[in-house]
Amino acid sequence: MDQLYGLFLYGISLLTMGGIYAILSLGLNIQWGFTGLFNAGIAGFFAIGAYVSALLTTAPSLRHLGGFELPYVVSFAAAMVVSGIIAWSIGKVCLKLRSDYLAIATIGIAEIFRLIFKNETWATNGPRGVSMIPKPFESLPEPWNHLAFLGLVLAAILVIYLLLETARSSPWGRVMTAIRENEKSAMAAGKNIEKFRMEGFVVGCMLMALAGAFVAHYLKFIDPNATDPMTATFLVWVMLIVGGSANNRGAILGAFLVWTIWSASEILTSHLPGDLAIRTAYLRIFLIGLALQIFLQKFPKGIFPEVRPKPERRRDSLGESSVR
Amino acid sequence: MMEFINFYLIPGLVLGSIYALGAIGITLTFSILRFANFAHGETMLLGVYITYSLVQVSGLHPLLVLPFAAILTVIVVLGIDRAFYKPFRSSPTIMVVIASFGMMLMVRSMVQFIWGVQLKGMMPGIQRPMVFFDSLRLSPKHMLIMAAAIVLMLAVHYLLSRTKIGKAMRAMSDSPELARLTGIDTERVIRMTWIVGGALATAAGVFLAIDTHIDTNMGFKMLLPMFAAAILGGIGRPFGAVAGGLIIGIAEELSSYPWIGMEPLLNPGYKAGVAFAIMIGMLLWRPSGLFKGKVF
Numbered sequence: 001m002d003q004l005y006g007l008f009l010y011g012i013s014l015l016t017m018g019g020i021y022a023i024l025s026l027g028l029n030i031q032w033g034f035t036g037l038f039n040a041g042i043a044g045f046f047a048i049g050a051y052v053s054a055l056l057t058t059a060p061s062l063r064h065l066g067g068f069e070l071p072y073v074v075s076f077a078a079a080m081v082v083s084g085i086i087a088w089s090i091g092k093v094c095l096k097l098r099s100d101y102l103a104i105a106t107i108g109i110a111e112i113f114r115l116i117f118k119n120e121t122w123a124t125n126g127p128r129g130v131s132m133i134p135k136p137f138e139s140l141p142e143p144w145n146h147l148a149f150l151g152l153v154l155a156a157i158l159v160i161y162l163l164l165e166t167a168r169s170s171p172w173g174r175v176m177t178a179i180r181e182n183e184k185s186a187m188a189a190g191k192n193i194e195k196f197r198m199e200g201f202v203v204g205c206m207l208m209a210l211a212g213a214f215v216a217h218y219l220k221f222i223d224p225n226a227t228d229p230m231t232a233t234f235l236v237w238v239m240l241i242v243g244g245s246a247n248n249r250g251a252i253l254g255a256f257l258v259w260t261i262w263s264a265s266e267i268l269t270s271h272l273p274g275d276l277a278i279r280t281a282y283l284r285i286f287l288i289g290l291a292l293q294i295f296l297q298k299f300p301k302g303i304f305p306e307v308r309p310k311p312e313r314r315r316d317s318l319g320e321s322s323v324r
Numbered sequence: 325m326m327e328f329i330n331f332y333l334i335p336g337l338v339l340g341s342i343y344a345l346g347a348i349g350i351t352l353t354f355s356i357l358r359f360a361n362f363a364h365g366e367t368m369l370l371g372v373y374i375t376y377s378l379v380q381v382s383g384l385h386p387l388l389v390l391p392f393a394a395i396l397t398v399i400v401v402l403g404i405d406r407a408f409y410k411p412f413r414s415s416p417t418i419m420v421v422i423a424s425f426g427m428m429l430m431v432r433s434m435v436q437f438i439w440g441v442q443l444k445g446m447m448p449g450i451q452r453p454m455v456f457f458d459s460l461r462l463s464p465k466h467m468l469i470m471a472a473a474i475v476l477m478l479a480v481h482y483l484l485s486r487t488k489i490g491k492a493m494r495a496m497s498d499s500p501e502l503a504r505l506t507g508i509d510t511e512r513v514i515r516m517t518w519i520v521g522g523a524l525a526t527a528a529g530v531f532l533a534i535d536t537h538i539d540t541n542m543g544f545k546m547l548l549p550m551f552a553a554a555i556l557g558g559i560g561r562p563f564g565a566v567a568g569g570l571i572i573g574i575a576e577e578l579s580s581y582p583w584i585g586m587e588p589l590l591n592p593g594y595k596a597g598v599a600f601a602i603m604i605g606m607l608l609w610r611p612s613g614l615f616k617g618k619v620f
Contacts, residue, residue, distance in 0.1 A: 038418055040362070040425060093607050098620035099418050100360035101607065103425070104551045107362075108600040111548060119593040234429055237422070279440065285433035292426040296419065297411050 012146045014263055015256070019153035020214045022255035024232070025239045026160055026248060027207030033246035033306070034173065035200030036180035037095075038103040042208055043232035044110025048086060049079035049209025050216035050226055051117060051124060054133045057217070061132070064125040072136055076213045083209030087202045095197045102201075110233070117224040129223025133216050153214060157252065160207065164248050169309035176200060177246075177308070234285075235262065238292045244302025253303060262288065326459040332581045333574065338466050338535060340573025341473035345528035346546055347553035347565035348480060349521030355497035355560030355618055356517045359420040363404070364525060364550060366431035369543030371397040371526025372533045373439050376446060386446050386530055387472060393530070394523040401522040402515060404431075428544075436540050444538040446530070469531045476527055477566055480520065484562060489516050497560045497618075545596065549576070552603035558617020567614060572599050 024042060031037040039045075056075035060067030070078075090109055094102040117124045124130060137148035167173050178186040179193050187193055216222045226232070235258060243254020262284070269280040295302065346368060353361045375393035379386050408427055412419040453463035484490040489512070496503040496513045504510055532542060553572050557564025576598045580588040590598070611619045 036418070038421060093604055097607070097611060100354075100421055100620060101555075101611075103362070103421055104360055104548075104555075105604065105607070108548050108551075108603065112597050112600055115594055115597055119591055234426075237425070241422075275440075279437050282433040282436040282441075286430050286437065289426045289430035289433065293408055293423060293430075296423055296426070297408075300419075 009143060009146065012143065012150055014260060016146070016150045016153055016218060017263070018256040018259040019150065019157055020211050020218065021236065021239060021259050022157050022252045023153075023160060023211040023214065024208055024236045025243065025251040025255040026157070026164060027204040027211065028236050028240050029204075029245060029248060029251040030164065030200050030207070031204035032240060033251070034168065034176040034180065035197055035204075036099065037197060037201055037204075038099045039106045039201070039204065040103045040233060041106030041108070041110030042236050043226070043228060044106065044113045045083045045087065045205040045208040046212040046215070046232050047110075047113055047117065047222075047224075047226045048083045049212025050222045051130070051212075052079040052082050052209070053213035054130045054216040054222050055123070057134050058130065058132060059134075061125075063128070064130050065123040066130075072217070076210060079209045079213040080206040083212075084202045084206045087205035088198065091198045091201045095194050095201065114224050124224075127224055129221060130216075131221045133220045133222065135217050135220050149218060156210070156214070161248055161252065168248070172196075172199075173309065235259070235288070238288055238295075240302075241292055241295050241300075242302055244304035244306065246306035247302070247304040250302050250304030257303075258288070328581065330459075330461045332577050334462065334466060336574035336577030337570065338469055338531075338573070339577060340570035341470055342528045342532050342535070342569075343546070343549045343553050343573050344566040344569025345473055345476060345524045345531070346550040347557065347569045348477075348562045349525050350550050351554040351557065351559055351562060351565040351617070352493070352497070352517050352521055354554060356493060356500075357409070357420070357514060358500070358620070359417045359424065360551065361521075362421065362424045362547065363427040363431060364521070365543035365545075365547035366428050366435075367397060367401055367522055367543075368525040368529035368532075368546055369435055369540065370400060370431055371522070372446075372529040372538055372542065373435050375526065375530045376439070376444060376533070376538060379446065386534055387468065390527060390530055394526040397526045398519050398522040401518050405514070405518055428547075432540060432543065439540075441540050446533040446538055465534050469535060472527070473531065476524060480524070480562055483520065489513070493517060548596070548603075549573070549599040552599040552606075555603050555611075555617075556606050556613055558613025558615040559619070561613065561615040561617045564613055564615035564617055572602060575599075575602060 024046065027045075028039060028042060031039050053072075053075040055065050056068045056070045056078055057072065058064075058066040059069060086109070090102075090105055094105045118127055120126075135145075135149065136152060137145045139145070140148055175186065175191050175196055178189070179191065179196055183193060212226070215226070236255075239254040239258045240251050241254075242258055243252070244250025265284050266281070269284060270277055272280055346364065349367070350361060350364050353359065353364070371393055374396050375386055375389055378384075378389040378393055382389060404427060408423050409420050412423060447465075453461040455461055482490075484494060492503065492508045492513050493516060495506070495508060496510060500510065503513070528546070529542070532546070536542075549572050550569070553568035554565050555568070556571060557566070557568030576595050579590040579595060579598045580592040583589045606613065
C-alpha cells in the first residue's frame with residue numbers, strides 16, 4: 001500500500017514538473033513555433049521569474065533580500081513583468097538582425113543572470129540559494145496540498161492554451177506565420193516585422209518567467225544552478241521539436257512526454273553503482289540530444305504537425321460577391 | 325606599473341590570443357557556412373581531451389602531440405558535419421543553428437561520459453616565471469602560448485591570401501552563389517573551413533588548458549567571448565576576429581584592475597560579463613564590426 005501511495009505521489013510530481021515544462025514549451029512555441037525566433041537562454045528567463053517571485057514572497061531573512069511577503073498573484077505578475085522588460089531590451093538590440101544574433105545574445109543574457117545570482121550575495125544568498133520559499137496550499141494535508149498545486153499548474157496551462165489558440169487564429173497569429181514563412185512579403189504587406197517579433201519574444205519570455213515562478217514555489221528552493229543551460233533550455237527545445245513546433249497541443253504533449261522519459265531514466269540510472277551512475281547521467285544527455293537531431297532531420301514536424309488556422313468564412317459577403 | 329603589466333596586461337594578451345584563435349573558426353563558419361556554430365566551444369573541449377589522452381599515453385609535451393590531436397578532432401568534426409549539418413545545407417540556416425546547439429550538448433556529454441568530470445591538469449608541476457629587466461615577469465608557458473598563437477595566425481593568413489583553396493574560401497564567404505557559378509567546389513571549401521576551424525579550436529583549447537587546467541565547462545565558457553570577438557572584428561574577417569579576441573581578452577583582465585581607488589573596477593566574478601557587454605555594445609553601435617564584416 002505504501003509503495004502504491006509512493007507511486008501516486010511520484011505521479012503527481014511528474015505531472016507537476018511536466019506541467020511546468022509545458023508552460024516553458026508553450027512560451028518557446030510562441031517564439032520559435034509562431035515567430036521563428038531562436039531563444040537559447042530559456043534558462044535565464046526561467047531563473048529571473050523564479051528569483052523575482054521567490055524574493056517577493058519569502059519571510060524576512062538575514063541571508064537574502066526578502067520580507068516583502070507579498071501575495072502570489074503579485075509576485076507571479078512581477079516575475080512576468082521583469083522578464084518581459086529584460087526581453088524587450090534584448091529584443092531591441094537583436095531583433096533587427098538574423099536569428100543567429102538573438103541566439104547568441106540570449107545564451108549570453110542567461111549567463112549574465114547566473115553571474116548576478118551568484119555574485120550579488122546580499123540579495124540572492126549567492127551560490128547557496130534562496131530557501132524557505134512559501135508554497136501555495138502547503139497548509140493542506142498530504143496528498144491534497146500536492147494535488148491542489150498540480151491543479152493550479154494545470155489550470156495555468158489551460159488558460160495559456162486557450163489564450164494562445166485564440167491569438168493563433170486571430171489576425172495577429174496569421175501575421176506571425178506570415179513573417180516566419182516569408183519575411184519580405186510580410187514586410188511588403190505593410191506589417192511592422194520588428195514590432196510583431198518583439199511581441200512574440202516578450203510574451204514567450206513572460207511565460208518562461210511564469211514557469212520559473214512555479215518552480216521556485218514548488219521546490220521551495222532556488223539557486224544559481226537553475227540557470228544551468230542544460231536542464232532548462234535544452235530540454236525545452238527537445239520538448240517542442242519532438243511535440244511539434246507551431247502546435248500548442250504538440251508543445252504540451254512534448255513537455256509531458258520528454259519529461260516523463262527524462263525523469264524515469266534518471267531513476268533507472270541512479271540505481272547503478274557509484275561512478276557509473278554519474279557517467280550514465282551524461283549518456284542520457286547525449287541520447288536526448290541525439291533524439292533532437294533525429295527529429296530535426298527525419299520528423300521536423302514533430303508528433304503533432306502544425307495546423308494552419310482557417311480564416312473565418314464570411315458566407316454572406318462571399319455569397320453576395322459570387323452572385324455579382 | 326609593473327604590477328599592471330605582469331598581472332593584468334600579459335594575462336590579458338595570453339587570454340586574448342586564445343580567444344582570437346577560437347574566434348577565427350567562428351567567423352569562418354559564420355561567413356562561409358552562414359551559421360553561428362554553437363558547438364565550436366565543444367570542438368575545443370574535445371581537442372583538449374584528445375590531447376590530454378595522447379599526452380598521457382606518449383608522455384610528450386602537449387604542443388608536440390597537438391598536431392595529431394588536431395587531426396583526430398578534425399576527423400570528428402568532419403563526421404559531425406556530414407551526419408548532422410549537411411542534411412540542412414539547403415534549409416533555412418536556423419535549422420543548422422539548432423543542430424549545432426544540440427551538438428554542443430552531445431559533444432560535451434560524450435566527453436563527460438568518456439573522460440569524467442574531474443578537474444585535470446595538462447602539464448604537471450608549477451613553472452616559475454622568468455624575470456626580465458628586474459621586474460618584467462614572463463612565465464615560459466605564456467611565452468610559448470603567444471609564440472605558437474602568432475605562428476598559427478601567420479599560417480592562416482598565408483592559407484587565406486596565398487593558396488587557391490584559401491581564395492576559394494574568401495570567395496565563398498563573399499557570395500556563395502557566385503562562388504558556385506565560377507566552378508568552386510563548395511563542399512571542398514566547407515571541408516577546409518571545418519579543418520581550419522577545428523585545428524585552431526584544438527590549439528586554442530590546448531593553450532587554455534596549459535595556462536589554466538582542464539574541465540568540461542571550458543568549451544562553454546569560451547563560447548561567448550569567441551562569439552563576441554567574431555562580431556567585434558566583423559563576421560567573415562579573420563584578422564578582425566584576431567583583433568576582437570585580443571581586445572576582449574585584455575578588456576576582461578583589465579576590468580578587474582583597480583583603476584579608481586584600491587578596489588577592482590569590476591568584481592572579478594563578473595569578468596565573463598565583459599565580453600557580453602562589448603558584444604551588445606557593438607551590435608547596437610555597429611553590427612558590422614570594427615573591420616566592416618557581414619551582417620546577416
